[in-house]
Amino acid sequence: MSDIKSYIENNKDRFINELIELLKIPSVSADPAFNQDVLNTSEAVKESLEKAGCDHVEICETPGYPIVYGEKIIDPSLPTVLVYGHYDVQPADPLHLWDSPAFEPVIKKTELHPEGAIFARGACDDKGQMYMHVKALEYMTSTGNLPCNVKFMIEGEEEVGSESLGWFVKRNQEKLANDVILISDTGMISNTQPSITTGLRGLSYVEVEVTGPNRDLHSGLYGGAVANPINVLTKMIASLHDENNHITIPGFYDKVEELTRAERDEMAKAPFSLEAYKEALDIDDVYGEKGYTTNERNSIRPTLDVNGIWGGYTGEGAKTVIASKAYAKISMRLVPNQDWEEITQLFAKHFESIAPASVKVKVTPHHGGQGYVTPINSIGYQAASKAYQDTFGVTPIPQRSGGSIPIVSLFEDELKSKTILMGFGLDSDAIHSPNEHFGIFNYLKGIETIPLFYKYFTELSK
Amino acid sequence: MSDIKSYIENNKDRFINELIELLKIPSVSADPAFNQDVLNTSEAVKESLEKAGCDHVEICETPGYPIVYGEKIIDPSLPTVLVYGHYDVQPADPLHLWDSPAFEPVIKKTELHPEGAIFARGACDDKGQMYMHVKALEYMTSTGNLPCNVKFMIEGEEEVGSESLGWFVKRNQEKLANDVILISDTGMISNTQPSITTGLRGLSYVEVEVTGPNRDLHSGLYGGAVANPINVLTKMIASLHDENNHITIPGFYDKVEELTRAERDEMAKAPFSLEAYKEALDIDDVYGEKGYTTNERNSIRPTLDVNGIWGGYTGEGAKTVIASKAYAKISMRLVPNQDWEEITQLFAKHFESIAPASVKVKVTPHHGGQGYVTPINSIGYQAASKAYQDTFGVTPIPQRSGGSIPIVSLFEDELKSKTILMGFGLDSDAIHSPNEHFGIFNYLKGIETIPLFYKYFTELSK
Numbered sequence: 042m043s044d045i046k047s048y049i050e051n052n053k054d055r056f057i058n059e060l061i062e063l064l065k066i067p068s069v070s071a072d073p074a075f076n077q078d079v080l081n082t083s084e085a086v087k088e089s090l091e092k093a094g095c096d097h098v099e100i101c102e103t104p105g106y107p108i109v110y111g112e113k114i115i116d117p118s119l120p121t122v123l124v125y126g127h128y129d130v131q132p133a134d135p136l137h138l139w140d141s142p143a144f145e146p147v148i149k150k151t152e153l154h155p156e157g158a159i160f161a162r163g164a165c166d167d168k169g170q171m172y173m174h175v176k177a178l179e180y181m182t183s184t185g186n187l188p189c190n191v192k193f194m195i196e197g198e199e200e201v202g203s204e205s206l207g208w209f210v211k212r213n214q215e216k217l218a219n220d221v222i223l224i225s226d227t228g229m230i231s232n233t234q235p236s237i238t239t240g241l242r243g244l245s246y247v248e249v250e251v252t253g254p255n256r257d258l259h260s261g262l263y264g265g266a267v268a269n270p271i272n273v274l275t276k277m278i279a280s281l282h283d284e285n286n287h288i289t290i291p292g293f294y295d296k297v298e299e300l301t302r303a304e305r306d307e308m309a310k311a312p313f314s315l316e317a318y319k320e321a322l323d324i325d326d327v328y329g330e331k332g333y334t335t336n337e338r339n340s341i342r343p344t345l346d347v348n349g350i351w352g353g354y355t356g357e358g359a360k361t362v363i364a365s366k367a368y369a370k371i372s373m374r375l376v377p378n379q380d381w382e383e384i385t386q387l388f389a390k391h392f393e394s395i396a397p398a399s400v401k402v403k404v405t406p407h408h409g410g411q412g413y414v415t416p417i418n419s420i421g422y423q424a425a426s427k428a429y430q431d432t433f434g435v436t437p438i439p440q441r442s443g444g445s446i447p448i449v450s451l452f453e454d455e456l457k458s459k460t461i462l463m464g465f466g467l468d469s470d471a472i473h474s475p476n477e478h479f480g481i482f483n484y485l486k487g488i489e490t491i492p493l494f495y496k497y498f499t500e501l502s503k
Numbered sequence: 504m505s506d507i508k509s510y511i512e513n514n515k516d517r518f519i520n521e522l523i524e525l526l527k528i529p530s531v532s533a534d535p536a537f538n539q540d541v542l543n544t545s546e547a548v549k550e551s552l553e554k555a556g557c558d559h560v561e562i563c564e565t566p567g568y569p570i571v572y573g574e575k576i577i578d579p580s581l582p583t584v585l586v587y588g589h590y591d592v593q594p595a596d597p598l599h600l601w602d603s604p605a606f607e608p609v610i611k612k613t614e615l616h617p618e619g620a621i622f623a624r625g626a627c628d629d630k631g632q633m634y635m636h637v638k639a640l641e642y643m644t645s646t647g648n649l650p651c652n653v654k655f656m657i658e659g660e661e662e663v664g665s666e667s668l669g670w671f672v673k674r675n676q677e678k679l680a681n682d683v684i685l686i687s688d689t690g691m692i693s694n695t696q697p698s699i700t701t702g703l704r705g706l707s708y709v710e711v712e713v714t715g716p717n718r719d720l721h722s723g724l725y726g727g728a729v730a731n732p733i734n735v736l737t738k739m740i741a742s743l744h745d746e747n748n749h750i751t752i753p754g755f756y757d758k759v760e761e762l763t764r765a766e767r768d769e770m771a772k773a774p775f776s777l778e779a780y781k782e783a784l785d786i787d788d789v790y791g792e793k794g795y796t797t798n799e800r801n802s803i804r805p806t807l808d809v810n811g812i813w814g815g816y817t818g819e820g821a822k823t824v825i826a827s828k829a830y831a832k833i834s835m836r837l838v839p840n841q842d843w844e845e846i847t848q849l850f851a852k853h854f855e856s857i858a859p860a861s862v863k864v865k866v867t868p869h870h871g872g873q874g875y876v877t878p879i880n881s882i883g884y885q886a887a888s889k890a891y892q893d894t895f896g897v898t899p900i901p902q903r904s905g906g907s908i909p910i911v912s913l914f915e916d917e918l919k920s921k922t923i924l925m926g927f928g929l930d931s932d933a934i935h936s937p938n939e940h941f942g943i944f945n946y947l948k949g950i951e952t953i954p955l956f957y958k959y960f961t962e963l964s965k
Contacts, residue, residue: 071820132822138718201820228724242723246821255785256600259935261704261906262690264836265806266797268790271831272740272809279741282734323717328730328861335728344727347734348824349815354832358533358663359708359869360594361834361907362810362935369733370816372823374726399790407821444723445823473721473824 042492048180049485056488057148057159057481059089060172063128064146064161070106070129070201079197082128083107086171086195093175094182095193101213103205106197110216113182114190120502121190122495123219123458125448126171126226127199130163131473138475153232153469154480165479166472170225170465171195173487181492188499192219199226202246202408203448210448210455221421221498222452225487227442227464232482234312235429237422238462240340240441241449243375243412245385246348249392250403251277251367257353258363268399270367271352277395277402278369281345285331288345288373290391296378300341308336311438321469339443344374370407374443381409381447410447413460420501421461428463428493432486463487463494504954510642511947518950519610519621519943521551522634525590526608526623532568532591532663541659544590545569548633548657555637556644557655563675565667568659572678575644576652582964583652584957585681585920587910588633588688589661592625593935600937615694615931616942627941628934632687632927633657635949643954650961654681661688664708664870665910672910672917683883683960684914687949689904689926694944696774697891699884700924702802702903703911705837705874707847708810711854712865713739713829719815720825730861732829733814739857739864740831743807747793750807750835752853758840762803770798773900783931801905806836832869836905843871843909872909875922882963883923890925890955894948925949925956 049056068082069075083100090098090111098111106129114121133143141147146161159169174193181187194217196206210217227238253270254263283289300308313336319327329338338344352367354360373388375381389404396402415422417439429437442462449460465487471477511518530544531537545562552560552573560573568591576583595605603609608623621631636655643649656679658668672679689700715732716725745751762770775798781789791800800806814829816822835850837843851866858864877884879901891899904924911922927949933939 071822072818132818253786256933257936259906260808260810260834261836262930263801264808264905265804266789266791266801267784267786269808271812275737275740278737322729324715324729324861326860327728328859329728339725339728342727346722346726346731346825347815348722348822349817350733351813351817353809353811355811355813356534356594359832360533360810363808370821372722374723397790398788399786443726444721468724471718474719
């Protein structure tokens with residue numbers, strides 16, 4: 042694989058332009074208005090896999106958005122790598138905060154990306170990282186360097202809970218049979234210090250509705266005498282954290298995995314500057330659970346965040362109204378051993394129990410998934426670690442991520458194989474935010490590193 | 504004035520149709536999109552006053568929406584009644600909760616309005632009640648029954664704080680000189696038990712903005728480690744009431760007028776059914792300040808209500824985001840002696856003081872006004888009381904209203920005259936809510952009662 046650097050050098054403009062074309066399609070799975078765009082994206086991914094050298098590619102229908110499946114089997118006796126990624130993206134709003142339109146990709150230099158970064162929704166999460174694998178395959182097939190079998194499974198509902206993926210995996214265990222699952226949908230510490238994500242948080246996402254009076258009321262005539270659903274909702278949400286920012290839902294922490302002092306000390310070795318962190322976010326102080334560091338708070342500890350809240354008059358000017366209803370979208374990040382369905386039930390039970398008699402409460406679970414931990418002594422981890430060492434010249438640090446890829450634990454249950462999370466994004470890439478971007482350096486480095494994973498994984502499997 | 508009943512009987516269809524035409528114009532002052540409609544409404548009001556017999560009518564420009572001024576001076580030595588009303592209306596949203604379009608008036612019978620009610624935004628607040636005065640003038644001038652001088656001042660910014668009205672009144676004290684101010688922008692207990700509003704609450708309306716990180720963040724990567732502005736806002740708002748629903752802003756209650764036991768006992772005599780109240784709103788329980796009855800909570804006690812709240816992702820589906828900003832519109836109803844500007848300052852000072860270091864807070868005052876009390880021994884009150892007795896056959900009950908008409912105290916300061924609040928609406932008319940309506944009975948009864956006020960006020964002034 043000595044020729045990979047030159048192959049990338051000779052083709053990088055095309056690699057970048059192909060990704061830009063893919064990023065132009067607004068495949069927002071959360072919003073039905075983009076339905077056709079999501080479908081068009083699955084077609085584009087199918088074609089790219091055919092061009093990259095898959096023998097067989099198909100668009101698999103599901104109850105929701107289709108899953109693009111592709112494979113190249115060179116020898117059934119060799120190991121098989123299953124690549125997972127997603128072609129859908131987060132909604133782009135708030136649109137006015139984007140410096141350039143979310144679906145009109147532009148390349149701009151930044152402090153962290155002196156070689157330029159592609160700015161667009163999905164640039165990093167996950168079109169850019171998913172497409173690295175397509176181009177890595179192209180290199181391996183076109184240069185006779187593919188050392189094992191490969192399967193691709195690219196879905197279109199990751200940003201809305203991957204429901205159809207679960208449905209698909211349960212029905213296609215044989216087709217998806219593999220020795221290791223490879224995913225690039227996470228980040229690394231920096232472009233000089235790569236890291237491999239060994240832990241993911243689980244997720245429980247719910248929507249709550251508080252109903253007071255049966256109609257909007259004049260706040261003068263009824264104010265003070267009737268429960269205001271917005272005031273009540275704020276009290277209920279506020280009560281979900283105590284003064285130490287511990288979550289107050291009974292039983293919430295019962296199964297939380299407590300790390301040993303040694304493990305926490307090991308974590309603390311990862312380079313981190315609180316000052317730089319605060320400066321990057323323009324905040325005077327961090328805020329979180331008492332007794333834990335910032336890196337612990339967003340990785341090994343569960344959380345509860347309101348992702349959206351609305352009720353009453355939110356237009357221009359002033360309206361003196363008491364709304365009939367108030368709403369909030371609330372998500373909880375969970376750690377290994379916390380069962381997301383159990384937590385969802387605990388939340389619903391508790392939230393309903395704290396509602397005053399003067400309102401009615403409805404809790405609607407959106408979706409969720411379990412947390413996950415990858416053993417660093419596995420062949421997959423070792424292969425990934427050696428690949429990064431070759432391309433970055435440094436040993437990658439194993440890291441717990443605060444994010445969630447709910448389907449990883451599903452894969453383990455249904456396909457009986459471990460997942461390796463080779464992420465090439467940076468926390469500063471603003472995924473899920475305005476001005477999401479992905480460094481050209483990271484994109485090309487990913488394409489360079491992935492084939493080496495195949496090589497080492499095949500060798501270590503012998 | 505013995506012929507008034509027959510005059511109304513002969514003209515009632517026209518009276519109703521004229522009002523319906525006025526209600527078709529969406530004069531929403533809070534939303535710039537309706538700018539031209541608001542202006543068109545002022546023209547329509549001008550024409551109606553000319554037709555009703557005013558000698559002189561003009562549209563007076565202001566820094567905001569114009570004020571329609573009209574007058575008929577029959578003899579400078581006679582008393583002068585100044586009629587105030589407003590031609591602007593509240594926003595109609597949420598539109599989907601209207602059974603018929605807000606600006607396509609329809610007449611429907613209801614349990615409380617067996618003779619039918621006009622359903623439309625502004626039907627009661629205040630186009631319908633304002634127009635009663637126009638038609639009452641028409642009767643008095645066309646039948647030679649006008650016993651005194653009359654002036655009209657109809658504004659277009661009542662629903663957004665009446666700022667231009669204050670500007671106008673301060674500059675036109677001579678033009679607006681009067682002996683009593685007459686307003687129909689309040690309600691009465693029922694169609695069989697009229698009441699006259701003797702007290703109004705003041706108002707302080709503010710908007711708050713809480714800013715956390717400088718951009719929306721991925722709730723997985725940052726959740727638990729960074730202050731979530733929505734969570735923080737809910738905690739801050741929740742803390743504004745204690746467990747007894749007392750408002751916790753330091754100094755908030757310092758100047759609150761405490762009624763005597765006797766006064767509260769007198770209030771308690773007003774017919775009121777808690778069961779019917781709860782049933783009408785479809786609530787299992789009321790909710791408010793400990794130690795006060797429902798009628799006290801919404802009239803003699805100050806309140807703090809969130810009128811609107813928004814932040815984060817509020818679209819379809821789920822987005823795992825930590826918003827950069829969260830907002831709320833908050834209004835406080837004030838009682839006599841509480842100064843709205845002082846309360847606004849107390850709120851801002853307190854709200855900023857309770858913000859954690861991890862967020863930035865901005866408080867923007869919208870508008871406000873003072874509370875007010877009308878003495879029931881005044882000539883104006885006596886004249887109104889006799890007028891209701893004649894037309895309803897019962898003595899009206901003096902009542903404190905929870906609503907606010909901020910300009911009433913301004914009138915007293917600038918024009919040195921008392922205001923009489925002759926309201927003909929019902930609490931169930933759903934003002935500021937979907938399906939606002941105004942009873943045909945109430946509309947015609949108002950037209951019948953108003954001329955008698957002129958008669959008695961002139962006689963009692965001799």
